[in-house]
Amino acid sequence: MDSILDRVAKDCGRRNSSIPSTSGDIFEPSSSSNGEAEAKLRATLVVWINGLLPSLSLPVNASDEELRAYLVDGTILCQLLNKLKPGFIPEVFGGSGLSSSLGSENVKRFLSAMDKMGLPRFQASDLEKGSMKIVLECLLTLRAEFMPDVGGYGSTTPLSRKSGADVAHRQELSSTHSSPSSTEGRRKIGSDSKFQRALRSPVMAEPSAALLHHVGHKFHEVFQLKQGGYADLPPSKISEMMKSNSLDIAPTQSLLSVVNEILDESIERKNGEIPHQNNLFKTREEKYQSRIRVLEALATGTSEETQSVKIKMDAEKRNEDQDVVRLMKEKDDHSQEIAALKQELETAKKAHEERCLEMEEEARTTQQKLEERLKDVEILLKESQSRAKEIETFSESKSLKWSKKENVYQIFTEFQLGALRELKFASQSIKQEVVKTQRSYAEEFNQLGVKFRALDHAAANYSVVLAENRKLHNELQELKGNIRVYCRIRPFLRGQKEKQTVIEYIGENGELVVVNPSKQGKEGRRSFKFNMVYSPASVQAQVYSDIQPLVQSVLDGYNVCIFAYGQTGSGKTYTMTGPDGASEEDWGVNYRALNDLFRISQMRESTFKITKDRYYVCNIYHASSTVFLDLHTLGILSTSQANGLAVPEASMFPVNGTADVLDLMNTGLRNRAKGSTAMNERSSRSHSIVTIHVQGKDIKSGSTMHSSLHLVDLAGSERVDRSEVTGDRLKEAQHINKSLSALGDVISALAQKNAHIPYRNSKLTQVLQASLGGQAKTLMFVQLNPEIGSYSETMSTLKFAERASGVELGAARSSKDGRDIRELMEQVASLKDTIAKKDEEIEQLQLLKVQKNVSPVANGEKRSPSSFSDADNEERLSDMLSDSGLSVGTETDECAESANPFPEGYKRPENTNKHKTAHKTPRPPQKSERDSPKASNGLRKSISAANMLAKSTKGGSRWQ
Numbered sequence: 029m030d031s032i033l034d035r036v037a038k039d040c041g042r043r044n045s046s047i048p049s050t051s052g053d054i055f056e057p058s059s060s061s062n063g064e065a066e067a068k069l070r071a072t073l074v075v076w077i078n079g080l081l082p083s084l085s086l087p088v089n090a091s092d093e094e095l096r097a098y099l100v101d102g103t104i105l106c107q108l109l110n111k112l113k114p115g116f117i118p119e120v121f122g123g124s125g126l127s128s129s130l131g132s133e134n135v136k137r138f139l140s141a142m143d144k145m146g147l148p149r150f151q152a153s154d155l156e157k158g159s160m161k162i163v164l165e166c167l168l169t170l171r172a173e174f175m176p177d178v179g180g181y182g183s184t185t186p187l188s189r190k191s192g193a194d195v196a197h198r199q200e201l202s203s204t205h206s207s208p209s210s211t212e213g214r215r216k217i218g219s220d221s222k223f224q225r226a227l228r229s230p231v232m233a234e235p236s237a238a239l240l241h242h243v244g245h246k247f248h249e250v251f252q253l254k255q256g257g258y259a260d261l262p263p264s265k266i267s268e269m270m271k272s273n274s275l276d277i278a279p280t281q282s283l284l285s286v287v288n289e290i291l292d293e294s295i296e297r298k299n300g301e302i303p304h305q306n307n308l309f310k311t312r313e314e315k316y317q318s319r320i321r322v323l324e325a326l327a328t329g330t331s332e333e334t335q336s337v338k339i340k341m342d343a344e345k346r347n348e349d350q351d352v353v354r355l356m357k358e359k360d361d362h363s364q365e366i367a368a369l370k371q372e373l374e375t376a377k378k379a380h381e382e383r384c385l386e387m388e389e390e391a392r393t394t395q396q397k398l399e400e401r402l403k404d405v406e407i408l409l410k411e412s413q414s415r416a417k418e419i420e421t422f423s424e425s426k427s428l429k430w431s432k433k434e435n436v437y438q439i440f441t442e443f444q445l446g447a448l449r450e451l452k453f454a455s456q457s458i459k460q461e462v463v464k465t466q467r468s469y470a471e472e473f474n475q476l477g478v479k480f481r482a483l484d485h486a487a488a489n490y491s492v493v494l495a496e497n498r499k500l501h502n503e504l505q506e507l508k509g510n511i512r513v514y515c516r517i518r519p520f521l522r523g524q525k526e527k528q529t530v531i532e533y534i535g536e537n538g539e540l541v542v543v544n545p546s547k548q549g550k551e552g553r554r555s556f557k558f559n560m561v562y563s564p565a566s567v568q569a570q571v572y573s574d575i576q577p578l579v580q581s582v583l584d585g586y587n588v589c590i591f592a593y594g595q596t597g598s599g600k601t602y603t604m605t606g607p608d609g610a611s612e613e614d615w616g617v618n619y620r621a622l623n624d625l626f627r628i629s630q631m632r633e634s635t636f637k638i639t640k641d642r643y644y645v646c647n648i649y650h651a652s653s654t655v656f657l658d659l660h661t662l663g664i665l666s667t668s669q670a671n672g673l674a675v676p677e678a679s680m681f682p683v684n685g686t687a688d689v690l691d692l693m694n695t696g697l698r699n700r701a702k703g704s705t706a707m708n709e710r711s712s713r714s715h716s717i718v719t720i721h722v723q724g725k726d727i728k729s730g731s732t733m734h735s736s737l738h739l740v741d742l743a744g745s746e747r748v749d750r751s752e753v754t755g756d757r758l759k760e761a762q763h764i765n766k767s768l769s770a771l772g773d774v775i776s777a778l779a780q781k782n783a784h785i786p787y788r789n790s791k792l793t794q795v796l797q798a799s800l801g802g803q804a805k806t807l808m809f810v811q812l813n814p815e816i817g818s819y820s821e822t823m824s825t826l827k828f829a830e831r832a833s834g835v836e837l838g839a840a841r842s843s844k845d846g847r848d849i850r851e852l853m854e855q856v857a858s859l860k861d862t863i864a865k866k867d868e869e870i871e872q873l874q875l876l877k878v879q880k881n882v883s884p885v886a887n888g889e890k891r892s893p894s895s896f897s898d899a900d901n902e903e904r905l906s907d908m909l910s911d912s913g914l915s916v917g918t919e920t921d922e923c924a925e926s927a928n929p930f931p932e933g934y935k936r937p938e939n940t941n942k943h944k945t946a947h948k949t950p951r952p953p954q955k956s957e958r959d960s961p962k963a964s965n966g967l968r969k970s971i972s973a974a975n976m977l978a979k980s981t982k983g984g985s986r987w988q
């Protein structure tokens with residue numbers, strides 16, 4: 029079967045001379061060759077394609093192969109179709125270098141689109157290498173489909189003159205009519221146009237005109253009146269048409285065209301639904317074709333032939349009628365089917381419309397939401413934009429700031445780098461210097477090491493030398509027998525408001541600086557140096573630990589005297605005894621010393637036997653009365669007595685331990701006179717002397733030892749104006765001061781090494797004579813009150829102490845290990861000398877006496893020895909004995925001044941006369957004295973002289 033193109037080409041060729049062309053380009057009379065026609069056709073198509081896709085600018089005279097080359101990848105085909113029917117092929121592969129697979133995919137899509145539209149198509153292989161005719165035919169069909177005005181195979185209006193917009197407009201119209209609501213209309217239009225096309229086709233152009241002319245427009249009327257498609261014609265109409273002989277006289281071509289159109293429409297309608305009918309139609313088409321050919325032959329053939337043909341045709345016509353009936357029936361069936369389908373379509377359409385409405389509603393809501401969201405987003409966007417602007421501004425200012433800072437830092441860094449360079453330079457030079465210094469330092473260090481070693485050696489030597497010095501100094505002190513002076517400063521008392529002190533400095537080596545509050549600068553300062561100075565913070569144990577060796581030396585046979593001196597309230601009793609009701613910790617020197625003596629004597633028991641421990645307490649009141657615990661006779665005896673006692677033996681009590689001593693001491697303390705002054709609430713109004721007398725024997729050597737320990741707490745000196753005392757208390761104070769000044773005189777005399785030491789000026793000095801003038805170890809506690817108000821007393825106390833520290837007593841001597849014999853020997857020797865001197869003096873006295881006895885006679889005032897008063901005699905004798913080293917205890921006028929010198933509860937000794945006599949009686953000569961004939965002789969002489977004198981006055985002697 030010839031293709032449309034062939035037919036067109038043939039028709040063109042057949043009629044090009046007789047039938048003038050009313051159409052456009054391709055139907056113009058050709059040069060009789062198919063090639064030219066094809067070329068024209070191609071050109072027309074190319075122009076059309078270029079019109080739709082101007083960007084392509086395909087060459088108009090492109091050959092088959094050239095066109096193939098353009099179209100082979102299907103891109104242009106798909107684009108063309110999309111142009112005609114937008115979005116019909118959703119995805120088109122394109123671009124240069126498109127792969128063949130994608131190209132073939134494009135072609136496939138184009139072909140399937142053609143199938144969908146029910147348009148004839150070519151095979152993919154045709155495009156690749158087959159006949160381009162089929163391809164061009166297909167494109168022509170496509171053009172005709174979308175551009176009916178132009179026509180399928182030709183156009184009255186050249187395509188190139190039609191704008192793309194017109195085409196698009198038509199397409200739009202077409203698509204508008206193709207909406208579901210106007211499907212029918214579209215079909216009608218489509219059918220109508222096809223029919224019109226068939227009528228207008230070049231094939232039909234001339235015959236149809238002729239036919240119309242010959243058949244009196246019948247056929248034309250039939251088909252012109254037709255509205256809608258052939259399928260829509262009612263069966264009655266069709267049978268009417270079939271029966272009418274208008275068809276018989278209708279030109280073959282017209283019939284053929286109509287049949288073709290009907291078939292096309294049928295195919296169109298049934299496409300996809302009844303594929304097998306296509307074949308049927310095709311067969312039928314062929315049949316008609318043959319019939320047409322027969323009819324044509326008839327038109328030109330003989331009458332016989334016509335007859336036979338007519339018969340044949342009648343038969344065929346009958347068959348055809350039958351076919352028509354059958355077809356009509358089929359058509360009815362199909363109509364019913366179509367109605368059902370229409371109904372179905374309606375329902376589907378309704379459902380679809382509902383769904384559309386729903387979807388529209390949904391879309392509206394979604395749109396609203398989206399709009400709201402959009403608004404929100406817009407607001408957000410605005411905010412973000414403003415924020416972004418802000419940030420931008422801020423960041424700009426920041427960056428400006430940072431850049432400024434950067435500049436500053438840069439300058440600073442540069443400056444620092446410069447400084448660093450300088451520093452590096454400096455550090456290098458310093459390093460060099462350091463290295464130099466290190467070297468020199470190392471050298472110096474070595475030298476220093478050498479020097480240090482030498483210094484260390486010297487220091488070691490120095491400490492040795494220092495220790496030796498100290499030892500030597502002590503030994504010298506010992507040898508010199510200086511009175512040791514320990515100064516103790518009382519702390520401020522509780523409740524004392526004024527706490528300004530006169531003590532400025534306390535040195536470790538006994539230095540003390542006192543400042544005068546009324547004087548400024550150097551003048552107001554006075555420094556002193558003693559063996560020891562105790563600060564107010566010092567405690568009893570510490571103080572005692574320093575004097576302990578002294579106490580121990582008592583058991584080595586030394587006489588020791590410790591006495592406390594100071595103004596009233598300066599802490600003498602505190603140091604010597606301790607505070608009232610003292611605990612063991614607060615015990616004073618007295619308790620601790622006694623305790624030690626007993627402890628050490630017990631420890632030495634195996635080597636040294638203590639044969640006699642004696643203890644007595646002596647209170648000197650008003651410096652005139654002496655109270656002994658046993659109320660025995662009172663008297664101050666010679667310090668030269670072998671037992672070293674200055675009081676009679678009768679006053680001694682044996683003690684066996686500390687407890688006994690404590691009892692005795694407490695009794696003594698109770699008996700001690702006390703009174704309250706403005707300076708001290710519990711002022712001691714008497715001197716208190718505690719004496720321990722020790723006698724012992726060395727078990728090995730058999731040598732004997734006797735020694736004594738005096739612990740003296742003097743009554744306080746006081747300025748009566750400050751102590752505000754009156755009456756008896758004033759007298760008391762005056763006496764105390766007197767006895768203390770007597771002590772001061774003795775100390776001064778001793779310090780100045782006077783020949784005459786006025787021991788006898790007071791009882792106190794007489795009692796202490798052995799310790800102050802003898803070869804005893806003597807220690808004085810100088811007590812100070814640090815108050816500013818006591819400055820003058822403090823100064824006089826310190827001056828006194830200074831004088832005392834200068835007193836040299838000579839080396840202390842122990843009575844142990846025969847020393848007493850040596851001492852006695854020496855004593856004897858000196859006594860011998862003294863006695864010799866005294867003998868002479870006595871002789872002189874006797875001479876004097878004789879002269880006196882003679883002179884009264886001569887003067888007429890003869891006076892007997894008995895005419896000397898007791899006092900005169902005692903005085904003279906005492907002086908004589910004192911000068912000769914002997915002392916006689918006398919009860920001076922001071923004693924008489926005291927109305928009742930005994931403390932309460934004590935009675936004056938009964939044997940007053942005896943007492944008086946006794947203490948005026950010279951003591952019996954000692955054994956050593958008796959042993960020495962010369963001494964005893966001299967002594968006897970002196971004693972006899974004394975006795976003689978005594979007898980002349982009182983006639984009694986203690987040593988009788």
Ligand SMILES: Nc1ncnc2c1ncn2[C@@H]1O[C@H](COP(=O)(O)OP(=O)(O)OP(=O)(O)O)[C@@H](O)[C@H]1O
Binds near residue numbers: 598708743
């Ligand atoms: N070192 C000290 N530590 C604490 N208190 C002290 C010290 N020395 C003295 N005292 C206190 O000072 C006051 C006076 O002391 P104390 O009676 O011993 O003086 P004194 O010199 O004996 O006086 P007086 O001569 O009038 O008898 C007392 O209350 C005593 O307890």
